[in-house]
Amino acid sequence: MFPVTLYKKLKRGPQVILLKDASTISAYTGVAPGDRVLDAGAGSGFLTIYLASLVGKEGKVYAYDIREDFAELVRKNVEKAGFADRVELKVGDVFEKIEETELDLVNLDMACSEKALPNAFAALRAGGYCTGYHPNVEQVKTFVTVGLELGFDHIISLETIERELLVRPHGCRPATTGLTHTGYITILRKPKEAAKAEGKGQ
Amino acid sequence: MFPVTLYKKLKRGPQVILLKDASTISAYTGVAPGDRVLDAGAGSGFLTIYLASLVGKEGKVYAYDIREDFAELVRKNVEKAGFADRVELKVGDVFEKIEETELDLVNLDMACSEKALPNAFAALRAGGYCTGYHPNVEQVKTFVTVGLELGFDHIISLETIERELLVRPHGCRPATTGLTHTGYITILRKPKEAAKAEGKGQ
Amino acid sequence: MFPVTLYKKLKRGPQVILLKDASTISAYTGVAPGDRVLDAGAGSGFLTIYLASLVGKEGKVYAYDIREDFAELVRKNVEKAGFADRVELKVGDVFEKIEETELDLVNLDMACSEKALPNAFAALRAGGYCTGYHPNVEQVKTFVTVGLELGFDHIISLETIERELLVRPHGCRPATTGLTHTGYITILRKPKEAAKAEGKGQ
Amino acid sequence: MFPVTLYKKLKRGPQVILLKDASTISAYTGVAPGDRVLDAGAGSGFLTIYLASLVGKEGKVYAYDIREDFAELVRKNVEKAGFADRVELKVGDVFEKIEETELDLVNLDMACSEKALPNAFAALRAGGYCTGYHPNVEQVKTFVTVGLELGFDHIISLETIERELLVRPHGCRPATTGLTHTGYITILRKPKEAAKAEGKGQ
Numbered sequence: 001m002f003p004v005t006l007y008k009k010l011k012r013g014p015q016v017i018l019l020k021d022a023s024t025i026s027a028y029t030g031v032a033p034g035d036r037v038l039d040a041g042a043g044s045g046f047l048t049i050y051l052a053s054l055v056g057k058e059g060k061v062y063a064y065d066i067r068e069d070f071a072e073l074v075r076k077n078v079e080k081a082g083f084a085d086r087v088e089l090k091v092g093d094v095f096e097k098i099e100e101t102e103l104d105l106v107n108l109d110m111a112c113s114e115k116a117l118p119n120a121f122a123a124l125r126a127g128g129y130c131t132g133y134h135p136n137v138e139q140v141k142t143f144v145t146v147g148l149e150l151g152f153d154h155i156i157s158l159e160t161i162e163r164e165l166l167v168r169p170h171g172c173r174p175a176t177t178g179l180t181h182t183g184y185i186t187i188l189r190k191p192k193e194a195a196k197a198e199g200k201g202q
Numbered sequence: 203m204f205p206v207t208l209y210k211k212l213k214r215g216p217q218v219i220l221l222k223d224a225s226t227i228s229a230y231t232g233v234a235p236g237d238r239v240l241d242a243g244a245g246s247g248f249l250t251i252y253l254a255s256l257v258g259k260e261g262k263v264y265a266y267d268i269r270e271d272f273a274e275l276v277r278k279n280v281e282k283a284g285f286a287d288r289v290e291l292k293v294g295d296v297f298e299k300i301e302e303t304e305l306d307l308v309n310l311d312m313a314c315s316e317k318a319l320p321n322a323f324a325a326l327r328a329g330g331y332c333t334g335y336h337p338n339v340e341q342v343k344t345f346v347t348v349g350l351e352l353g354f355d356h357i358i359s360l361e362t363i364e365r366e367l368l369v370r371p372h373g374c375r376p377a378t379t380g381l382t383h384t385g386y387i388t389i390l391r392k393p394k395e396a397a398k399a400e401g402k403g404q
Numbered sequence: 405m406f407p408v409t410l411y412k413k414l415k416r417g418p419q420v421i422l423l424k425d426a427s428t429i430s431a432y433t434g435v436a437p438g439d440r441v442l443d444a445g446a447g448s449g450f451l452t453i454y455l456a457s458l459v460g461k462e463g464k465v466y467a468y469d470i471r472e473d474f475a476e477l478v479r480k481n482v483e484k485a486g487f488a489d490r491v492e493l494k495v496g497d498v499f500e501k502i503e504e505t506e507l508d509l510v511n512l513d514m515a516c517s518e519k520a521l522p523n524a525f526a527a528l529r530a531g532g533y534c535t536g537y538h539p540n541v542e543q544v545k546t547f548v549t550v551g552l553e554l555g556f557d558h559i560i561s562l563e564t565i566e567r568e569l570l571v572r573p574h575g576c577r578p579a580t581t582g583l584t585h586t587g588y589i590t591i592l593r594k595p596k597e598a599a600k601a602e603g604k605g606q
Numbered sequence: 607m608f609p610v611t612l613y614k615k616l617k618r619g620p621q622v623i624l625l626k627d628a629s630t631i632s633a634y635t636g637v638a639p640g641d642r643v644l645d646a647g648a649g650s651g652f653l654t655i656y657l658a659s660l661v662g663k664e665g666k667v668y669a670y671d672i673r674e675d676f677a678e679l680v681r682k683n684v685e686k687a688g689f690a691d692r693v694e695l696k697v698g699d700v701f702e703k704i705e706e707t708e709l710d711l712v713n714l715d716m717a718c719s720e721k722a723l724p725n726a727f728a729a730l731r732a733g734g735y736c737t738g739y740h741p742n743v744e745q746v747k748t749f750v751t752v753g754l755e756l757g758f759d760h761i762i763s764l765e766t767i768e769r770e771l772l773v774r775p776h777g778c779r780p781a782t783t784g785l786t787h788t789g790y791i792t793i794l795r796k797p798k799e800a801a802k803a804e805g806k807g808q
Contacts, residue, residue, distance in 0.1 A: 001306045001330075002232035020362065023229035027221045030204035033235040033258035056235035056258060104203045128203075136575030137367070137374050137743045144369045154369070160222065161363040163584060165339070165386055167346045167356070171540030172339050174585035180567060181578035184367055338777030339541045365786060373742030376787035382769060383780035405710045405734075406636035424766065427633035431625045434608035437639040437662035460639035460662060508607045532607075541771070541778050548773045558773070564626065565767040569743070569790055571750045571760070576743050588771055 002053035002081075007046060010077040013070055014043040017109065017133060020162045021182055022050040028155070028187050029105050029129040033059060036103050038123065040064040040094040041110035045074035051105075052083040061087045062103075064094050066110075098123040109133040114146040117188075121150050124190045129155075132186040140184045152188035159184050204255035204283075209248060212279045215272055216245040219311065219335060222364045223384055224252040230357065230389050231307050231331040235261060238305050240325065242266040242296040243312035247276035253309075254285040263289045264305075266296050268312075300325040311335040316348040319390075323352050326392045331357075334388040342386045354390035361386050406457035406485075411450060414481045417474055418447040421513065421537060424566045425586055426454040432559065432591050433509050433533040437463060442507050442527065444468040444498040445514035449478035455509075456487040465491045466507075468498050470514075502527040513537040518550040521592075525554050528594045533559075536590040544588045556592035563588050608659035608687075613652060616683040619676055620649035623715065623739060626768045627788055628656040634761065634793050635711050635735040639665060644709050644729065646670040646700040647716035651680035657711075658689040667693045668709075670700050672716075704729040715739040720752040723794075727756050730796045735761075738792040746790045758794035765790050 007019070017025075025047070031037065033056035039048045042063040052061045063078070065071045071091045078087045090099075094108070098119040105128060106120040113132050120130045130152060132143045140157050148154055159182075164175040209221070219227075227249070233239065235258035241250045244265040254263045265280070267273045273293045280289045292301075296310070296318040307330060308322040315334050322332045332354060334345045342359050350356055361384075366377040411423070421429075429451070435441065437460035443452045446467040456465045467482070469475040475495045482491045494503075498512070498520040509532060510524040517536050524534045534556060536547045544561050552558055563586075568579040613625070623631075631653070637643065639662035645654045648669040658667045669684070671677045677697045684693045696705075700714070700722040711734060712726040719738050726736045736758060738749045750760050765788075770781040 001237050002234045004230060004232040019229045020226070023225035024222070024364075027225035027228075027252070028206060030206040030255065032204045032255050035203050050229070053232065053234050054256065136577045138575050140367060141369055141374055145371075157367040157369050159365050159367065161365065162226075163361050163363065165342060165359040165361065167343055167359050167388075169347075171542050172343055173540045176583065176585050177581070178584045179580065180582045180584065181580050186369075338779045340777050373744050375742045378741075378785065378787050379783070380786045381782065382784045382786065383782050405641050406638045408634060408636040423633045424630070427629035428626070428768075430633075431629035431656070432610060434610040434659065436608045436659050439607050454633070457636065457638050458660065544771060545773055545778055549775075561771040561773050563769050563771065565769065566630075567765050567767065569746060569763040569765065571747055571763050571792075573751075576747055590773075 006081055010044065010046065010080060011073055012044050013073045016044045016046040018182055019050070020160045021133065021185060022047050024158070024160050024185050025107060025131050026051065026054055029131065031055065031105060035105065036060045036100070037105040037107070038062040038064065038098065038100060038103050039107050040116060041108060041113070042074045043070060043109065045077040047107065047109070048074055048087060049078060049081045049083060052078070052081065052087050055086065057086060059086060062090060062100055063087055064090045064092050066091070066093050094119055103128055105129045105131065107131045107133065114143045117146050117150055117152070121152065121190060126190055127192040128190050130188040130190070132188070133183045134186065135183045137184070140186055143186055147188040151191065153191060155187040155189050157184055157186040208283060212246065212248065212251070212282060213275055214246050215275045218246045218248040220384055221252070222362045223335065223387060224249050226360070226362050226387050227309060227333050228253065228256055231333065233257065233307060237307065238262045238302070239307040239309070240264040240266065240300065240302060240305050241309050242318060243310060243315070244276045245272060245311065247279040249309065249311070250276055250289060251280060251283045251285060254280070254283065254289050257288065259288060261288060264292060264302055265289055266292045266294050268293070268295045296321055305330055307331045307333065309333045309335065316345045319348050319352050319354070323354065323392060328392060329394040330392050332390040332392070334390070335385045336388065337385045339386070342388055345388055349390040353393065355393060357389040357391050359386055359388040410485060414448065414450065414484060415477055416448050417477045420448045420450040422586055423454070424564045425537065425589060426451050428562070428564050428589050429511060429535050430455065430458055433535065435459065435509060439508040440464045440504070440506070441509040441511070442466040442468065442502065442504060443511050444520060445512060445517070446478045447474060447513065449481040451511060451513070452478055452491060453482060453485045453487060456482070456485065456490050459490065461490060463490060466494060466504055467491055468494045468496050470495070470497050498523055507532055509533045509535065511535045511537065518547045521550050521554055521556070525556065525594060530594055531596040532594050534592040534594070536592070537587045538590070539587045541588070544590055547590055551592040555595065557595060559591040559593050561588055561590040612687060616650065616652065616655070616686060617679060618650050619679045622650045622652040624788055625656070626766045627739065627791060628653050630764070630766050630791050631713060631737050632657065632660055635737065637661065637711060641710040642666045642706070642708070643711040643713070644668040644670065644704065644706060645713050646722060647714060647719070648680045649676060649715065651683040653713065653715070654680055654693060655684060655687045655689060658684070658687065658693050661692065663692060665692060668696060668706055669693055670696045670698050672697070672699050700725055709734055711735045711737065713737045713739065720749045723752050723756050723758070727758065727796060732796055733798040734796050736794040736796070738794070739789045740792065741789045743790070746792055749792055753794040757797065759797060761793040761795050763790055763792040
């Protein structure tokens with residue numbers, strides 16, 4: 001069991017992916033023990049750590065960030081979580097290169113992430129997933145459009161909204177203020193058979 | 203990686219817990235490989251299978267249902283998912299007895315689930331979680347009230363709303379109809395130190 | 405056309421009813437020019453002013469508040485809105501007495517507002533509406549239960565959620581933080597035929 | 607008081623604007639007795655009738671639809687509502703021409719409604735509002751962009767979500783299925799001073 005209270009003790013640099021979104025990414029793609037996944041635009045490392053907690057000791061998370069200071073932040077947070085062994089940190093640009101192959105999942109969380117889709121497609125195993133996390137609708141559309149051109153299947157784009165229910169002796173009600181939007185999650189899938197991947201449009 | 207398309211092929215008897223809710227339960231409690239968890243009111247077995255996909259080969263899911271026909275349905279679905287080894291099925295009433303101890307998580311999904319809280323408390327390890335899934339607000343309130351009396355900490359009660367974003371060349375928009383409520387998820391935690399568990403109210 | 409920017413210039417004492425909720429109250433009950441409506445628990449007078457803008461010169465809004473300081477605040481705001489002629493202010497307790505009769509609408513916004521339902525029922529014309537505004541679910545339930553016992557029909561209870569869409573050249577998305585709950589609106593109706601009003605339960 | 611149950615008895619042709627959206631349009635623009643408003647793309651006439659109920663006998667609603675069959679549908683529904691005197695029906699194309707001037711509000715509900723914005727701007731009084739109703743995000747963006755170029759102020763774009771709360775003796779909860787999206791409402795305003803209207807961008 002991963003000690004979830006640890007998330008609050010981690011250092012935050014760039015915007016983090018919240019549990020509601022991290023868990024949607026993992027649930028819709030079926031992340032399981034032993035998986036090899038890549039988290040690009042790792043930011044503060046929250047999703048990296050969440051994924052590391054799921055893939056277990058036999059799994060691996062490759063965490064890319066283009067900025068050295070962010071990668072250093074991820075490193076510290078990953079160590080605090082006790083996942084140094086199962087997380088491999090890389091300062092690198094996934095638009096240029098993804099070194100891994102036969103991955104189960106590639107998550108892309110950065111501006112213009114559609115530019116990483118060709119490398120993501122090549123790095124995934126057949127049947128593997130590429131997920132995108134985007135605040136704006138236009139980004140989702142571009143991501144899906146480019147993904148379909150490359151041969152990905154578009155499984156779904158969605159947002160998740162969490163509403164806390166305040167439970168008090170004198171009355172129950174939803175919380176009055178809070179987050180009203182974080183980002184859209186898009187789930188693309190590399191077809192199981194390689195043949196499908198060539199020249200497939202929508 | 204768990205083949206998520208399998209969920210659509212499973213047989214459905216009683217109401218299933220959707221991925222959006224199953225993933226909230228697991229993410230907020232930190233379910234990880236090797237965990238031993240209990241799913242009471244297993245119904246059609248969707249949450250059982252989801253949890254089984256997360257705890258891995260070294261983990262264990264104990265799935266209770268009071269009705270033999272539902273337990274049989276769970277058994278078939280669990281076999282189809284290939285998790286017969288890591289899921290132990292029990293036809294039994296958790297209001298009466300929970301045989302396991304030192305569990306990481308107990309999920310309760312049945313009418314009057316607060317009646318199972320004493321047994322759940324006893325069956326959990328210190329620091330373990332008990333989650334409740336309830337359609338109605340009154341059920342949440344009773345569950346939280348009884349849980350606090352028993353010494354649980356109330357972490358949060360919440361609902362999750364998923365909004366699909368339709369992405370089409372001619373325009374993007376949220377889907378026009380769909381689910382607007384499933385159930386509230388309540389997260390209770392057994393305190394880490396046994397001392398806290400005695401005589402603790404809100 | 406009522407100058408809606410004026411709402412921002414009004415003084416705020418107690419919690420105000422926002423336009424999203426005020427407009428739901430008026431739309432579901434059909435408030436129109438010439439109507440005679442009562443706003444009890446007028447608070448800062450926002451709903452009073454909104455209703456005054458709809459009932460026009462021939463209509464009337466009776467604004468009750470039990471606290472003299474709140475009634476004074478309403479008076480100042482109503483004057484600023486230019487509606488002194490069509491709003492009649494009363495420092496009074498609607499649990500004790502409602503002086504008006506044959507009203508089209510009575511809105512109740514106060515703790516234990518179900519206690520005002522008998523007076524509201526008597527004050528309404530046949531076919532008139534009584535609306536309640538409640539933050540907590542339990543309040544809604546009590547209000548509906550008492551209303552049904554008195555012979556009201558329960559039209560609907562609902563909440564309204566407004567999501568701003570940020571429209572920017574670089575991207576569109578929902579606003580990231582904001583209000584996530586204000587209050588539930590319950591619409592009760594006094595039956596058109598007096599006969600129905602006697603001894604009617606759900 | 608407008609008999610709101612009448613909406614259910616009206617004939618429906620094209621998609622109607624629901625009360626939740628109609629009331630948002632009127633509340634954010636301050637529609638009041640005596641106003642002169644235009645509803646273009648009147649469709650089945652629901653918004654036309656709603657606006658007619660608000661502007662009263664001294665007000666006027668000009669309802670445009672380009673299709674004769676839709677205009678005929680509006681005519682029948684308007685008659686059923688008893689508003690034949692205050693609604694003027696026109697079969698016409700607002701992209702080509704709007705005959706009225708000094709209007710308080712122009713609502714546009716049709717594909718490519720941005721093409722009607724120049725005529726709407728000319729037809730509005732200073733300080734008047736132009737509202738757009740669009741299912742897709744891209745439409746909102748285009749509408750706002752063109753509106754700003756023409757000299758409109760962009761007040762807000764938003765969507766409204768209504769959640770019914772089911773209130774039953776055995777438990778309260780939100781309804782389980784329903785509408786999850788209708789359309790975005792965009793509120794543009796013609797500046798009060800004519801000077802502002804020339805050559806103003808964002």
